[in-house]
Amino acid sequence: MELAEKMKKARIQLILDHPFFASLALKLTYIEDKQTQTTIINGKCIKYNPDFIKELPIKQIATVLAHEVLHILSFHHMRRENRDKVLWNKATDYAINPLLIRSEFQLPDGALLDHRFDNMNAERIYSILMQEQPSDKQESSESQDYQGMGDVEDLPETESKQEVEAQIKQAMTQAAMIAKSQGNLPDYIERLVSETIKPKVSWREALQRFFSEITKDDYTWTKPSTRYLHNGLYLPSLETPFIGKVILIVDTSSSISNELINSFAAEVQEITSSFSIPLTIIYVDTKVQAIQEIEPDEIINLNPKGGGGTNFKPGFEFIDDHNLDPETVIYLTDGECYSFPTTPDYNVLWAQFGSFEFNPPFGEVIQVTD
Template structure:
């Protein structure tokens, strides 16, 4: 281990006990193959050349940065997300906490005021949406260029000038304007071009997905360690508000929204065993056993918020779960409505039909009233209704008689509370 890392880890134990106690849990590994630092929840890797370019305070801040990746569970929650974009989202989530603790980070780290208080999953959704929008714009420009004969300027027919030279980037990405906080630490202001983060240089510390077979146990052990470290730091009076809030969120149990959706749909679908209709399969044996009396499940209604506030990736995953629920529950009809202020698209599939959902149609404001009114006007009484939305809109004044599940794309702690029905958090 480089003596500078040992020294700064000891400094964290003395001055920042929350970070110090957790840093001691990571095995330090010299890794010239990486660009900066990295952690996977078990080890703390570093490039000695990169470390040589940091001063002591920056080294301390980078160690704290890596500790927060693990404390927040970033090593366990990546899933099949794009690793680069996930790393950027995680950096946006934790870098402000490092600064709030009075520590320093290298120039060029990712900080954006838009993301303050948001989880890595929320930030990832925003970055992914911005990246897709940027790619669509580029595709449109390329298509326009082909229509114009491949000339950058179809009107003048002249070749465009060379693009201006981009400013040099500091290690870690774009270097936004700097300011100094009350603790003397230098903090960057909001990134002037958030959409460009996907192409930014590497951050000061990479988060890698934990690959061990004991992932669940490792995650549980870290949650206990985070609670213990927070308690020790609080007793010494050095657990700031940002850290305390982060700890509460980090140790919350995570429930997969897909499980909640399946449970809701199945509990809303009547299935019973009755002796009134004996199982004919065993009558020849003189046995009167109950048969599964499964009345045709009524209509299953799913409403997709079409106001544009629900990201494409979330819509796609929700659509996939609609298909799963349809196969599992097998309702009489599957009804999918798209609504912004009004219902803009209706898709109805009979039981046994091949289901291919059309893209969401809409784009206006948000009101939740019209889907419920539409069902009532047409005399449709569904077995259940699931509404995917960010919860920012006008709710109906009357509660329907059928079960309703609000699938909130905003964390429940910040989402507007629905006046009726259940709520679940859908963060993809």
């Protein structure tokens, strides 16, 4: 079969089985290039080695096209920065190939697949791969021979990232509408589109906003306002805003990693340090496991205790039983629990890790990601 015919049939295969990927693949330009080992994608054009394509069956050519589409949708050609090119290509492949498996694509021989990287983004995978590199190769892996299903080529510096990103989002939205109208839009693709078009607010920004909203301005009569004294008015002055006592309750069920707990707690501590207040941390699974006190200038180093199930009541009961009287309680949790206490009379922020549908009866919720 002629190469052009194979490429045409691969695109038809996508149209019949995967309309979302087909809609995007049909917008790309295809160029034969024998200097390319397998394929290269730069966001708008796929260069492919004809000898590589000739060896693949139609279904696997369709997989290669969908693979390149996912690179574009993930903006991998715009996110490498100063990372090693070869290792970045590996990380991006590890990130998207599990998604192809979920859509029942058939991966060609040599395609990278490691399920320990499932649900991780390319940056996190890259970090892990760097740590696993032999010490004499950590500086660069450019000389290593890696082909996979193709390379991701950086967006040319002459291109506007904002314009390219807008074009991709528009194409992604149109593709999703087409696939949905045919009743063939996988759930994970729908979520990917939703998160890309309407990205979640940074949890760090949400945390900062929460603290700024609950910060109080305190008035004192011991320092009268000089602004009104010349008029014979003795009025209280406004002191430096204060935030009150903060308690962090950490759900220590097995689904939350120590790395995430430390990252989140460090962010909370940075905020509380700016107000020079200590931070009380309560570790809870189905019961209170440990208490830790951290001073504003203390370097955070957490050692969570627990590892069982989840129950939201014990942490709040501990606060009441010991008369801790917080201004604010922040609860870091996966949200997989339906056991809630009665509504407390202080501010509560639920910082949820994971995708469990979480609708607590009180407090504000922010989504925390790795």
